[in-house]
Amino acid sequence: MTLLRLNNITRRFPLGSPLYGPRKYLVAVDGVSLDVEMGRTTGIVGESGCGKSTTGRIALGLEPPDSGGVLFQGLPLPRIDSKKWRAQRRQMQLVFQDTLAALDRRMTVSALIAEPLAIHGIGDPASRKQRVAELLHGVGLGEGHGMLYPHQLSGGQRQRVVLARALAPKPSLLVCDEPVSALDLSVQAQIVNLLMDLQQELGLGLLFISHDLRVVRHVSDRIVVMYLGRVVEQGRADAIIDQPAHPYTQALVSAMPRLPGGFDHYVALPGEPPSPTDRPCGCPFHPRCPLARDVCRQSLPELLPLGPERQVACHLVRH
Amino acid sequence: MKTATVETNRPPPRSVDLPTLLAGGWVLLMLFTALAAPLMAPYEITSIDLRHRLAPPVGFGGTMLHVLGTDDLGRDVASRLFYSIRTSLLVAFGATAISVLVGTGIGFIAAYFRGLVEHALLLMIDVQASLPFLIVALAMLACFGNSLTLFVALMGLYGWERNARLARGLAITASAQGYASATRQLGAHPLRVYLRHILPNSAATLLVGATVTFPEIVLVESGLSFLGLGVQPPMTSLGVMVAAGREYITRASWMLLAPSLVIVITAVAVSVLGDWLRDKLDPTLK
Numbered sequence: 061m062t063l064l065r066l067n068n069i070t071r072r073f074p075l076g077s078p079l080y081g082p083r084k085y086l087v088a089v090d091g092v093s094l095d096v097e098m099g100r101t102t103g104i105v106g107e108s109g110c111g112k113s114t115t116g117r118i119a120l121g122l123e124p125p126d127s128g129g130v131l132f133q134g135l136p137l138p139r140i141d142s143k144k145w146r147a148q149r150r151q152m153q154l155v156f157q158d159t160l161a162a163l164d165r166r167m168t169v170s171a172l173i174a175e176p177l178a179i180h181g182i183g184d185p186a187s188r189k190q191r192v193a194e195l196l197h198g199v200g201l202g203e204g205h206g207m208l209y210p211h212q213l214s215g216g217q218r219q220r221v222v223l224a225r226a227l228a229p230k231p232s233l234l235v236c237d238e239p240v241s242a243l244d245l246s247v248q249a250q251i252v253n254l255l256m257d258l259q260q261e262l263g264l265g266l267l268f269i270s271h272d273l274r275v276v277r278h279v280s281d282r283i284v285v286m287y288l289g290r291v292v293e294q295g296r297a298d299a300i301i302d303q304p305a306h307p308y309t310q311a312l313v314s315a316m317p318r319l320p321g322g323f324d325h326y327v328a329l330p331g332e333p334p335s336p337t338d339r340p341c342g343c344p345f346h347p348r349c350p351l352a353r354d355v356c357r358q359s360l361p362e363l364l365p366l367g368p369e370r371q372v373a374c375h376l377v378r379h
Numbered sequence: 380m381k382t383a384t385v386e387t388n389r390p391p392p393r394s395v396d397l398p399t400l401l402a403g404g405w406v407l408l409m410l411f412t413a414l415a416a417p418l419m420a421p422y423e424i425t426s427i428d429l430r431h432r433l434a435p436p437v438g439f440g441g442t443m444l445h446v447l448g449t450d451d452l453g454r455d456v457a458s459r460l461f462y463s464i465r466t467s468l469l470v471a472f473g474a475t476a477i478s479v480l481v482g483t484g485i486g487f488i489a490a491y492f493r494g495l496v497e498h499a500l501l502l503m504i505d506v507q508a509s510l511p512f513l514i515v516a517l518a519m520l521a522c523f524g525n526s527l528t529l530f531v532a533l534m535g536l537y538g539w540e541r542n543a544r545l546a547r548g549l550a551i552t553a554s555a556q557g558y559a560s561a562t563r564q565l566g567a568h569p570l571r572v573y574l575r576h577i578l579p580n581s582a583a584t585l586l587v588g589a590t591v592t593f594p595e596i597v598l599v600e601s602g603l604s605f606l607g608l609g610v611q612p613p614m615t616s617l618g619v620m621v622a623a624g625r626e627y628i629t630r631a632s633w634m635l636l637a638p639s640l641v642i643v644i645t646a647v648a649v650s651v652l653g654d655w656l657r658d659k660l661d662p663t664l665k
Contacts, residue, residue, distance in 0.1 A: 122564060141569075149566025161557030165663055166579050176565045209662045225565075 062134075063233055063265035064096040064119060064152075069128035071114050075337060086337045088114040090289040091128070093363075095282075096233065101259065101266040103280030103297070105273050105312065107333050111289040112269045116235045119267055120152055121145065132233070150180045153226035157238035159218035163210040169196075169221050170206035176228045195224040199254060216247035220254070227258065234259075235267045240275060252279055273312050277301050282369075285309050288344040289336055291363055295370035305372045307349050343375065351376055395655070402651035409645055413465040420458035421446075425613050428453035433631045448633045450623060459615050460637050466616040467642075470531050470600050475593045477535025482542025483585060487573055489543070490550030500543070507540040513602065520608045530609065537599055538592040545588050549581035583657040590653030594646030601642070617642050 069092050072085040089111040096102045096119075104112045118125050121137040130137050132152065138144035153176075156162040163172055170192050177188045193203055199220040210218055219239060226234060236255070240248040256279055259266055270276050276283055277297055284294040285308065293306040304310040314327040329348045334340055340347055346356040355375045363373040395403075412419065422428075428449060435441040436448040436456070447457040489500040507515075519533055553559050554577065562572050601618025603609035605625075610616040617638040624635030 120564070122560075146566040146568065149564065154561075154564050156557060156561065158557055162561040164558040164562070164576050164580065166661075175562070175567075179565055179567045179571065211663050229565075 061098045062095050063098045063132070064267070065131040066092055066094050066115070066119055067129045067131065068093050069115070069118055069125035069130065071111075071118060071123070071125050084337065087289050087339070088336060089118065089125070092284075092286070092289075092291055093128075094284050094291070094294065096265045096267050097281070098232070098265050099259070099263040100281045101268055101279050102282045102284060103268045103270065103276035104284045104286060105270060105276045106286035108271060109333060109336065110286045111336070112271075112286050113237055115286070116154075116237050116267060116269045120154055120233075120235050121148070122154075147180070150176075150229040151231050152233040152235070153229070153231040155219075155222055155226050155234060155236040155239045157241055159215065159222045159242070160210060162222060163218065163225075165210055167209075168206065169201075169208055169210070169213070172210070172221060173206075173224050173228055176225060180229050182229060191228065195228055198227070198258065199224045200250075214247075215243050216251060219243060219247075219251050223251075223255070223258070227262070230262070231264070233265045233267070235269070237269045238271070239268075241270065241272065248275065255279065273301075274316055277316075285312065288333060288339065290344060291371070291373065292345065293370075293372045293374075294363075295366075299367075299370060305366055305370075305377050306345075306374045307351050307376075308345050343373075398651050399655040402648035402655075405644055405648040406652060409464055409468060409641075409648075412461050413468045416461040416465045420455075420461045422455040422458045424454065424459045424462050424615055426454065428455070433627065433634075435631070436633050436637075439633070447637055448631070450631070450634050451627060456620075456633060456637055459620060460641065463615045463617045463620050463638060464641060466527075466610055466614060467597060467600060467618070468645075469527075470534055470610070470616070471593055471597045473531040474534030474537060474596045474600075475589055477532065478537055478539045478592055478596070479542050479585060479589045481535065482539040483546040483578075485539070486543040486546025486548075487550050487577070489547045490554065491569060491573065497547075500547075504540040504543050507536075512537050512599065516599070516603060517606075517608060520603075525608065525611055527610070527614075534596055534600060537596050542585070542588050542592065546581065546585060549584055550577050553577040553580055579660075583660055586653050586657055586660075590650040593649050594642070597642055597646060 069089060070087070071089040072087045075084045075086055092111070092115055094102060094104075104115060106112050114123070117123050119130060121130065121132075121140065124140060132148070138148060167175070173192045173195055174188050177183060177191060182188070183191060192206060196203060196206055201217060201220055201224070205213070205217065210221065213221065239255070240251050243251060252275060255266070258264070266279070268276060268279050280297045282294065283297045283300045285292050285300070285306065287308050293300065293304070293309045300309060301313060304313045311327045311329050327350070331348050334344065334347060342357040342359055343349070343352070343361050346352040349356065353376070359375070361373045361375045363371045366372045366377060430453070431445060431449050432453040433451060434445050434449040437443060437446050439448075441448050445455050445457070447455075447460060449455055450459070485500055485504075489497040515536070516533055523529055550573070554572075558576055558580075559572055562576055563569075597617065600609055600616060601621055604616050604618035605622035610619055612619070620638040621635055621642075624631070624638070627634050
């Protein structure tokens with residue numbers, strides 16, 4: 061069952077003053093559609109600046125899309141900061157990358173985890189205390205950690221606290237925005253596995269945003285590849301990894317280290333991603349694409365189906 | 380591991396250091412004096428002892444009759460000092476509290492609403508900042524007459540614009556930080572975000588702002604009293620005493636020095652205590 065559906069959403073930010081000439085816009089997200097199923101994980105992968113975090117914020121209703129719609133459990137999201145919107149936060153939660161900033165340094169871990177319960181008026185003080193202990197245990201922390209302040213914890217422990225806090229009101233959707241990028245490799249694996257265990261246990265729908273295809277592949281059922289605000293390819297995780305169709309996805313997949321072979325098959329992409337304020341015409345990827353032809357420089361490829369549950373936006377792929 | 384490295388960089392935890400202890404002691408003494416002035420004062424503040432006019436304090440040729448000497452009318456300086464402390468502390472603490480509360484409230488409102496509301500409030504702040512406070516105070520006192528309540532309220536207007544600017548800046552910075560948006564994202568009412576998160580995180584800086592406002596209010600109160608528009612005789616305040624003592628600075632310096640020392644030491648003590656309190660309120664500095 062579809063938990064969250066983004067329908068052709070676009071988000072642009074105005075640049076400069078409206079007084080001088082026509083206004084320019086930074087198009088952060090351009091016509092993105094994706095689904096998150098209940099109990100399943102959709103991963104968004106792409107370089108920094110490709111609009112994946114903005115997509116996540118729009119999916120959560122933290123900012124409005126300029127066009128297109130977000131449906132949560134089949135209903136459009138209420139107006140931002142309205143009472144209904146606040147009440148709905150209980151259902152949808154965000155897990156942050158920068159955990160030290162996201163946790164109020166003046167509150168103890170227990171108080172931080174209990175806060176969503178207090179905000180939504182869940183339970184009485186005694187049952188909240190009980191629930192905090194459960195949550196601490198659930199994310200692999202001891203009860204002793206509850207008395208500490210965020211700066212006294214390690215990065216991995218803080219990420220567990222953020223996770224416990226997000227899970228406290230029993231949400232049905234969790235958006236994880238680069239949840240493990242600030243952690244070292246062994247801790248990454250712990251947190252990702254914890255996330256997957258909790259998902260299985262609680263039946264959460266997960267939108268997992270990362271620049272790291274290895275991690276995304278590990279957690280996701282479906283993968284959405286974004287480039288410069290647009291979806292270039294999406295489909296089931298194994299299909300995307302085993303047979304990437306878009307040249308950009310191919311480059312991304314080739315950049316994952318592999319056993320055996322290491323980096324032998326690595327396809328280096330020339331140049332850097334173009335600025336979203338100054339998009340190339342035609343396919344946004346053509347300046348860096350090893351296969352680019354005339355048609356790529358002139359017209360924007362549409363996202364068209366390629367086999368079941370799979371879509372690719374490339375002129376060179378036979379649909 | 381992380382905690383271990385952080386802790387080794389800091390000196391071992393001390394309880395309270397000596398300056399803070401002294402400052403705390405002084406402020407407590409002042410509060411006690413303010414409360415117990417009628418019990419401590421050996422004379423009425425208006426009782427005149429003409430035979431002992433301008434008597435020096437004990438240790439400078441004076442007698443135990445008037446420990447801190449007497450003024451030009453033979454009134455006991457010690458008694459007057461106690462009552463002055465009472466009045467001045469009432470005015471200064473009351474006015475600082477009003478100034479910080481009003482300023483913080485207005486600053487937070489400006490930071491929350493942004494847009495037109497913010498511009499209107501900033502305009503108000505700029506108007507207040509561009510008017511010399513003494514002139515405003517003179518006009519208000521001339522219009523509304525003088526009473527202690529009105530005077531405290533009026534002094535509360537002193538420095539609110541500075542506190543408001545400070546609070547607005549702090550709130551804008553704080554709301555751009557992770558914890559504020561994280562709490563909003565949890566579904567918290569803006570009031571909760573501001574009162575439970577942004578206020579405690581800004582409290583340290585606001586407190587330091589208040590400790591700057593406090594001695595200034597003592598000085599403005601003295602200035603207005605000196606001009607005859609502040610605390611009215613027969614009531615007395617530190618400012619009134621300084622104003623009276625100024626004329627006798629060469630012949631009877633104790634008349635001026637006693638209240639001046641109290642003003643200076645109290646101002647320093649309040650700011651030392653403010654520093655201590657700021658560190659105390661910050662769990663990352665424990």
